[in-house]
Amino acid sequence: MRASFSFLGRGSWLARRDPRVPILAGLFFVLAVTQLRDARQLALVLGLVLIYYATAGIAWRSVRLRWAYLLVVIGIFAFFNTLLTGGRTGTFSNAETHVLLTIPPFGTEISAEGVSLMLSQILRFAGIAAVSFPMAYAIAPGDFGVALRRLGVGDRIAVMVELTVRFIPTLAGEFVETIDAQRVRGYDPTARGGGPITRLRRLAPIFVPVTVGSIAGAEDTIDAMDLRGFGVGRRTWSHELHFGAADWAIVAIFASFLVLATYLNLSGHSQHYLLPFLVSD
Amino acid sequence: MTMGQSEGTWSITTRVIVYAAIGAALYAVFNFLSFGIAVPWSNEVSVRPHYGLLTFFGFAFGPIVGFLTGFVGNALGDQLSNYGLFTSWQWSVANGLVGLICGLFPAWMASRMTTVGSRAVTGAVAGVVATVIGFLFIFVELITQQELGFNAILTTEYIPVIIVNSIAAAIVTPILILAWEPLREQLGR
Numbered sequence: 001m002r003a004s005f006s007f008l009g010r011g012s013w014l015a016r017r018d019p020r021v022p023i024l025a026g027l028f029f030v031l032a033v034t035q036l037r038d039a040r041q042l043a044l045v046l047g048l049v050l051i052y053y054a055t056a057g058i059a060w061r062s063v064r065l066r067w068a069y070l071l072v073v074i075g076i077f078a079f080f081n082t083l084l085t086g087g088r089t090g091t092f093s094n095a096e097t098h099v100l101l102t103i104p105p106f107g108t109e110i111s112a113e114g115v116s117l118m119l120s121q122i123l124r125f126a127g128i129a130a131v132s133f134p135m136a137y138a139i140a141p142g143d144f145g146v147a148l149r150r151l152g153v154g155d156r157i158a159v160m161v162e163l164t165v166r167f168i169p170t171l172a173g174e175f176v177e178t179i180d181a182q183r184v185r186g187y188d189p190t191a192r193g194g195g196p197i198t199r200l201r202r203l204a205p206i207f208v209p210v211t212v213g214s215i216a217g218a219e220d221t222i223d224a225m226d227l228r229g230f231g232v233g234r235r236t237w238s239h240e241l242h243f244g245a246a247d248w249a250i251v252a253i254f255a256s257f258l259v260l261a262t263y264l265n266l267s268g269h270s271q272h273y274l275l276p277f278l279v280s281d
Numbered sequence: 282m283t284m285g286q287s288e289g290t291w292s293i294t295t296r297v298i299v300y301a302a303i304g305a306a307l308y309a310v311f312n313f314l315s316f317g318i319a320v321p322w323s324n325e326v327s328v329r330p331h332y333g334l335l336t337f338f339g340f341a342f343g344p345i346v347g348f349l350t351g352f353v354g355n356a357l358g359d360q361l362s363n364y365g366l367f368t369s370w371q372w373s374v375a376n377g378l379v380g381l382i383c384g385l386f387p388a389w390m391a392s393r394m395t396t397v398g399s400r401a402v403t404g405a406v407a408g409v410v411a412t413v414i415g416f417l418f419i420f421v422e423l424i425t426q427q428e429l430g431f432n433a434i435l436t437t438e439y440i441p442v443i444i445v446n447s448i449a450a451a452i453v454t455p456i457l458i459l460a461w462e463p464l465r466e467q468l469g470r
Binding site: 129231 | 293294295296298299300301302303305306307309310313314328330331333334337349353354357359360361364365366367368370424425426427428429430432433436437448449452453456457460461464468
C-alpha cells in the first residue's frame with residue numbers, strides 16, 4: 001500500500017513555475033467560475049483552462065480513470081438534481097418549464113431547463129477539475145509549506161501543513177504494519193459478518209493502536225521542535241521561491257478572469273442558458 | 282508547557298501544530314484509502330470509520346486541532362487522491378467546522394466530565410452534534426452551484442452524510458477516548 005503524493009508533472013512547464021502559481025490559479029479560478037452560469041461561457045472557459053492543464057504535462061493514461069470517475073459522479077449528481085428540481089432553480093426559478101420527458105410512476109419531469117442546468121454544472125465542475133489536477137500533480141510535495149508561507153499563511157500553520165505532508169507516508173506505513181501485526185494475532189481485517197456497527201467496532205484493533213501510537217510518538221517531535229526554539233522567533237525557510245515573469249503572467253490572467261467573471265455576475269450577463277435545440281418548437 | 286507559548290484553548294502552540302499534523306495526516310491517509318462499511322438499508326451510502334478520528338482529535342485536543350485536522354486532512358486527502366486541493370473545498374471547510382465544534386465541547390461540558398466514562402459519552406454526543414451543525418456549511422453550494430436546489434442538497438448530500446458520519450462519530454470517538462485517556466494521564470497531559 002503506497003500513500004504518497006504523485007508528482008507526475010515533474011519537469012513540465014507548469015511544474016517549473018513557482019509553486020504558488022498553481023495554488024493562486026486554482027483559487028482565482030474557483031472564485032471566478034462559481035460566479036458564471038451561462039453554459040456557453042462555461043464551455044469557453046473550459047476550453048481555455050484545458051490549455052493551462054496541458055502545461056502540467058500530465059500523461060492521459062495516468063489520469064483517464066480519475067477524469068472518468070469525476071465526470072460520472074458529477075453527472076449522476078447533476079442528473080438527480082435535475083430530477084429533484086425539475087429545472088426550476090437558478091435563472092429558471094420562476095420560468096415556465098419545457099417538459100421533455102415524464103418518468104413514471106411519480107411523473108418526475110425532465111425539462112429543457114433541467115438539462116441546461118445540468119450542462120452548466122458539469123462544465124463548471126470539469127473546469128474546476130482542470131485547474132485542480134495540476135495542483136495535485138505539478139507541485140512538489142515538499143514545496144507546500146513554503147508556498148503557503150509565502151502566500152501569507154502564518155508560519156505555524158505552514159509548518160503544520162509541511163509536517164502533515166511528511167507524516168503521511170510514515171503513518172500509511174504504520175497502518176500496514178499494524179494490520180500485519182494484528183493478523184499474526186488472529187485478527188481478520190477482511191471478515192464480513194455482522195452489521196455495520198459490529199464491523200465498525202471490529203476495526204478498533206487497527207484504528208486504536210495507529211492513532212494512539214501516533215499521538216504518543218508525537219511527543220518526540222514536540223520535544224525536538226521545542227528544543228530548537230520553534231515558535232519563539234521569526235522562522236526562516238531554507239527553500240527560496242522566486243516569482244518570474246511567466247509566473248506573474250499566469251497569475252495576472254487568472255486574476256483578470258476573476259475580475260471579468262465578477263463583472264459578468266454583478267451586471268447580470270451570466271444567466272443560465274436554455275439550450276435552444278431542446279425548445280425548437 | 283511549550284517554550285514561550287501559552288496553552289489556552291485558542292493558542293497555536295507546538296503541541297497544537299504537531300497534534301493537528303498527526304490528525305490531518307491520519308485523516309488524509311484513511312480518506313485516501315477510503316474504505317467504508319456499506320449500510321444495508323441504503324444503496325451507495327457507507328460508514329467511514331476514520332471519520333471518528335476527526336471528532337476525536339477535536340474533542341481531545343481542542344478546536345484549533347479539530348479544525349486543522351478536518352480542513353487540512355480532507356484537502357490533503359483530495360490532493361493525495363490526485364483530485365487537487367480545491368475540487369471539494371466546501372467539504373474540507375465543513376469537515377474543519379466539525380472538528381472545531383467538537384473541540385469546544387470539553388470547555389462547555391467540563392463540569393459534567395468527571396470520569397473517563399462520562400468523557401467518552403460526552404465525546405460521542407459532541408461528535409454527533411458537531412456533525413449535524415458542521416455539515417450545514419455544504420449549503421453554501423446554493424451560492425457556488427446555483428443549479429442545485431435546496432431539496433437536492435438536503436436529500437442527496439446533507440442527510441446521507443450526517444447519518445453515516447454520526448454513526449461513525451458515535452462509535453469510534455468514545456473508543457478512541459477510552460484508549461487515549463490512560464495514556465494521557467501517563468504522559469501528564
